[in-house]
Amino acid sequence: MNELDELAAELVSIPSHDDETAAGERIADWLDAETAASVRIDEAGNVIARRGSGDRSLALVGHHDVVPPDESQVASETLDGADEYVVERRDGRLHGRGSADMKGAVAAAMLAFRDADPSGELVFASFAGEEQGGVGAQAAIESGFCPEYAVVGEGSTGYSAPGVTDVAVAHKGRRASTVRASGQSAHASNPSEGENAIYRACDAVDELRALDVPTVEVAGEELSGSLVATEVEGGTAWNVVPDACEVTVDERTVPGERAPIERVESISGVGVEIEQDLPPMRCGDDAFAETVLDAAAEAQDAAPELVTKPHATDAGWLSQAGTTCVVCGPAEPGEAHTEDESVSLAVLERCYELYRGVAERWPAV
Structure with missing residues (x-):
C-alpha cells in the first residue's frame, strides 16, 4: 500500500454520517503534522488550510461527511468498542462508505496540497454538511471564504468515456x-x-x-x-x-x-x-478550465474532455459567491451512495497528480 491508499482507507473507516467531528479532526491533525500550513476547524466543522502567498488563490475542495451507510458497511465490534466503517480492497478498488463520495478525493487533495509548489496562495477545504444541502460550504462563505479559483473533487470520471477523468465545467x-x-x-x-x-x-x-x-x-x-x-x-x-x-x-x-x-x-x-x-454551477473562465484540462490530460493516457454534470455540488455555492469553479474527481456515475460504494485506487493516484498539476500551473490563467 502507498501513502494515498493508506490515507484514503483511514478516512473512509471513520464514521461521519451523523457526526463529522472525528473525520474533520483527523484531517486537520494530518495537515498540521504534514504541512507548514495554517490549519483550522471552524464552528461548522469545516477544515480549512492555507499555504503560500500571492494575489491569486486556488482551493482544492471536498467534503468529509457521508450519507448513512448500509448495515454491511459498518463493523459494530472493534477493539475499542466503537463503530467503524468496513474498508476493503478488491480488484484494485477501495470499498467503503464515502470512498467515492468523497473521502478518496479528499485524501488525494490533502497529499497534493502538501506536495505542490504553488506560485500563489493554495487553499485546502473539506466541508461538513454537504449531504445536508451544503450547510458547511454556506457557513464558510458567510464567514468570508471566497478563493478566486477552486477545483471541487466530486466525481467527473467516466463521463466522456469509461475510465476517463474529465473536467466538469457546469452542473445542474x-x-x-x-x-x-x-x-x-x-x-x-x-x-x-x-x-x-x-x-x-x-x-x-x-x-x-x-x-x-x-x-x-x-x-x-x-x-x-x-x-x-x-x-x-x-x-x-x-x-x-x-x-x-x-x-x-x-x-x-x-x-x-x-x-x-x-x-x-x-x-x-x-x-x-x-x-x-x-444552485447550479458554470465555469466562466475558459482559460482556467483549459488549465485544469491540461493537467488532467497530463495525468492520464486518455484524452479527457470538458463535460457537464447532472448533480448539484458545493461548487454551486462557491460559484454563486464569486469563486470560479470546475469539478474534477475520481468517482464514476453510479458509484456513490450504494451498498457497494468503491473507488479506483489507480484513479485516486491520477487525481493526486491532477490536483498537484493544477496547483503548480494555475497562475498561468
Whole structure:
C-alpha cells in the first residue's frame, strides 16, 4: 500500500454520517503534522488550510461527511468498542462508505496540497454538511471564504468515456418546492358546498406541466432543466371534500434562467414554498478550465474532455459567491451512495497528480 491508499482507507473507516467531528479532526491533525500550513476547524466543522502567498488563490475542495451507510458497511465490534466503517480492497478498488463520495478525493487533495509548489496562495477545504444541502460550504462563505479559483473533487470520471477523468465545467442545481392548495371542506354528497383543494392542486400541476424549462449550451453539450411533480398528499376521508392538498415538486435548474413556478399562485387558493434551492454551477473562465484540462490530460493516457454534470455540488455555492469553479474527481456515475460504494485506487493516484498539476500551473490563467 502507498501513502494515498493508506490515507484514503483511514478516512473512509471513520464514521461521519451523523457526526463529522472525528473525520474533520483527523484531517486537520494530518495537515498540521504534514504541512507548514495554517490549519483550522471552524464552528461548522469545516477544515480549512492555507499555504503560500500571492494575489491569486486556488482551493482544492471536498467534503468529509457521508450519507448513512448500509448495515454491511459498518463493523459494530472493534477493539475499542466503537463503530467503524468496513474498508476493503478488491480488484484494485477501495470499498467503503464515502470512498467515492468523497473521502478518496479528499485524501488525494490533502497529499497534493502538501506536495505542490504553488506560485500563489493554495487553499485546502473539506466541508461538513454537504449531504445536508451544503450547510458547511454556506457557513464558510458567510464567514468570508471566497478563493478566486477552486477545483471541487466530486466525481467527473467516466463521463466522456469509461475510465476517463474529465473536467466538469457546469452542473445542474436542484430546487425543491411544495405547492399548497387550500379549499373548503364539505360532505361529498354536496360537493358544490365546498371548494375541492385536490382540484385546485390538479390545476396547479397542469400549470407546471405547461411551463418551458430552461436549456443552456455548455462545452458543446445541451444542459436541460426538468420539473416533476413527485408526491401528492391530500384528503381525509372518502366522503369529505378535501380542504387541503400538497404537491411536492422536484426541479433541476441550469445556470441562468429559472422556470417561473410562481405562476401557480394565480390559481385561487394555491401558493408555493421553496424548501431547498441548491444552485447550479458554470465555469466562466475558459482559460482556467483549459488549465485544469491540461493537467488532467497530463495525468492520464486518455484524452479527457470538458463535460457537464447532472448533480448539484458545493461548487454551486462557491460559484454563486464569486469563486470560479470546475469539478474534477475520481468517482464514476453510479458509484456513490450504494451498498457497494468503491473507488479506483489507480484513479485516486491520477487525481493526486491532477490536483498537484493544477496547483503548480494555475497562475498561468
